[in-house]
Amino acid sequence: MGIQGWQWLIILGILLLLFGATKLPKLARSLGESARIFKSEVKTMKEEDRPAQEQSSEPRVIEQTDPTADVHKSRERRDHPNNS
Numbered sequence: 001m002g003i004q005g006w007q008w009l010i011i012l013g014i015l016l017l018l019f020g021a022t023k024l025p026k027l028a029r030s031l032g033e034s035a036r037i038f039k040s041e042v043k044t045m046k047e048e049d050r051p052a053q054e055q056s057s058e059p060r061v062i063e064q065t066d067p068t069a070d071v072h073k074s075r076e077r078r079d080h081p082n083n084s
Contacts, residue, residue, distance in 0.1 A: 003011075019027060 015024065
């Protein structure tokens with residue numbers, strides 16, 4: 001029990017009355033663009049999840065860095081007048 005042809009015509013007529021003939025193409029274009037953007041974002045999210053799942057089985061090596069390394073270097077430069 002789907003929508004038949006004459007029912008589509010009534011719906012189209014109501015849409016024409018509500019939005020006008022000039023706004024309908026813009027509305028359809030923006031809906032199509034939104035759907036394309038949504039599909040591309042979903043695809044990107046799926047691609048990002050795949051490598052994360054593959055990497056989770058391998059042990060991860062985390063590099064440890066000294067967060068104050070830049071501070072120590074700048075102090076050395078200021079403390080020694082020969083480095084100027």
